Amino acid sequence: MTRFPGAPEPKGLGTPYVESLTGYLQRVANAHALPSSNMFVDELLPAFRDRDLYRGHDRDIVRHHARAMNGAGKHARAAVETLSQVTGRGDLASLSFLTVAEVGKIASTGIVARGKRWCPHCWADDGNTADRYERKLWNLSVVDACAAHRVALQERCPGCGLPQPAIASDVRVGVCSLCGRDLVITPLALRPPGPGSEAARRLWYAEQASALVHAAEAVELLGVSKESLDAARRAGLRALADHLERHGDWEGVAGQVETWSGSANRPSIEALFSILWQARWPVARLFPDAARPGRDR
Numbered sequence: 001m002t003r004f005p006g007a008p009e010p011k012g013l014g015t016p017y018v019e020s021l022t023g024y025l026q027r028v029a030n031a032h033a034l035p036s037s038n039m040f041v042d043e044l045l046p047a048f049r050d051r052d053l054y055r056g057h058d059r060d061i062v063r064h065h066a067r068a069m070n071g072a073g074k075h076a077r078a079a080v081e082t083l084s085q086v087t088g089r090g091d092l093a094s095l096s097f098l099t100v101a102e103v104g105k106i107a108s109t110g111i112v113a114r115g116k117r118w119c120p121h122c123w124a125d126d127g128n129t130a131d132r133y134e135r136k137l138w139n140l141s142v143v144d145a146c147a148a149h150r151v152a153l154q155e156r157c158p159g160c161g162l163p164q165p166a167i168a169s170d171v172r173v174g175v176c177s178l179c180g181r182d183l184v185i186t187p188l189a190l191r192p193p194g195p196g197s198e199a200a201r202r203l204w205y206a207e208q209a210s211a212l213v214h215a216a217e218a219v220e221l222l223g224v225s226k227e228s229l230d231a232a233r234r235a236g237l238r239a240l241a242d243h244l245e246r247h248g249d250w251e252g253v254a255g256q257v258e259t260w261s262g263s264a265n266r267p268s269i270e271a272l273f274s275i276l277w278q279a280r281w282p283v284a285r286l287f288p289d290a291a292r293p294g295r296d297r
């Protein structure tokens with residue numbers, strides 16, 4: 001049943017800056033003059049309950065479930081299905097990390113960041129609050145910088161200093177749900193003092209994460225077959241393992257990467273990125289031919 005007819009189109013589809021699922025829910029609720037927490041409680045929590053995914057003993061029921069719906073597990077699948085039904089849209093799967101986890105064969109545990117983060121420059125570029133949207137990338141646990149603007153993501157309101165809930169009660173995107181202040185400030189640019197510095201690592205992680213999201217989007221849009229994609233991923237991981245093996249100090253790590261090229265052992269996104277950074281091995285090289293974004297086919 002389409003309870004929210006004429007729901008807005010998700011923003012950034014087909015790009016690394018595609019919208020997040022909770023952000024989309026907030027915009028649908030805004031468009032229907034409904035507090036997003038009401039929409040969440042009325043539409044999503046019953047769906048989690050129906051699928052036995054509801055945990056009523058949490059201190060903060062909404063926060064726990066809202067965070068899980070941005071991930072790559074059963075909550076995300078249930079949230080995509082439910083929101084697709086109530087909005088009548090068929091393009092919401094890429095707003096979660098379901099495709100990213102599937103394409104990268106990454107464990108769903110630990111894929112979502114704990115709190116809500118945002119890049120004020122991205123929001124400033126969007127324009128006024130009605131045009132702002134939350135990027136899915138900001139929810140990825142390994143990302144804490146914006147690769148486009150080279151700044152750290154923010155996680156606290158510059159006015160009241162408080163972190164923001166994933167699902168707010170009744171607020172526009174980019175506005176503090178607790179004190180009502182606009183969350184757009186001008187943060188300091190991350191200026192890496194050297195190629196091995198912490199700032200350089202954060203920017204590299206952010207760039208590679210956007211490449212990973214882009215690859216997943218491209219696979220979805222181009223309809224690359226699962227088999228050819230998996231073959232490409234295995235070949236990419238074996239090439240990385242060979243590279244690590246040739247480098248004397250990294251033999252243990254090479255063995256670890258070799259196990260990931262099998263199907264049973266999925267790395268956490270943290271473990272994967274840590275090794276990619278160590279070897280300065282870009283995500284694009286994990287998908288050698290079949291799945292490279294932007295490739296004509």
Ligand SMILES: [Zn+2]
Pocket residue numbers: 119120121122123146147148149150
């Ligand atoms: Zn940005």
Ligand SMILES: [Zn+2]
Pocket residue numbers: 157158159160161162176177178179180181
């Ligand atoms: Zn505030």
